[in-house]
Amino acid sequence: MNSWLSAYASYSDIFTPSQAFQTTASGSVLKPRTGHQAEVGLKGDFLDGRLDASLAVFQIDDQNRPVADDANPGRWLAQGKARSSGFEAQVTGKILPNWDVQAGYTYLQTKLLGSAASDGSIQDPEEPKHMLKLWNTYHFEGDALNNWRVGGGVRAQSRTTRNEVSYQGGYAVVDGLIGYKIDEHLDLALNMNNLLxxxxxxxxxxxxxxxxxxxxxxTLTLRVKY
Known part of the structure; x- marks a missing residue:
């Protein structure tokens, strides 16, 4: 489109044979999963190339997707016709010379189609409708904090359920990082997950x-590079 923004589109068919262990309660192997998926999107770079951003819209139509049979543990069911659609937005790069950021948001809507559908039926209620991931790292410079870095981020998602029996409300998990570059060969990092x-x-x-x-x-990690 221009020097900093580009567009793309893709389309592909789906054909995935079932695994031998994916059998129904009667012992038969599931039919192959079939369908198609399409995606269109934009990619661009900003701040003189320091920051990359993308936006993609997608849709997947398929049938016979394997799902666990909760009434018969260890057995599987072939899902009817279903559709997954939504969009993804991502930003990665440097807001400032010493400040790195990664951010992503996904909106997902899933539903059953045709004879498999009922009023308001959801194809996969275990998948969150909204999901947000954010991470940023700041690298210090100067005599006192030179070679140190700190980071932090959040992983958040909306409400989910399993078979309309068990529910989980939306939640967020906070992570952190403290790191020190000892020299050009050694790097020490302390990653802290689920801080709260x-x-x-x-x-x-x-x-x-x-x-x-x-x-x-x-997790404390020492990386050695030669």
């Missing part, structure tokens, strides 16, 4: 199990 020790589900419970997300934790 938020309790949330990585997998919303169903009739037989659920998974909690990681509690507050930290």
């Amino acid at each position: 020790d938020r309790t949330y589900y990585a997998r919303v419970p169903s009739s037989y199990y659920g998974l909690y997300g990681d509690p507050r934790n930290a």
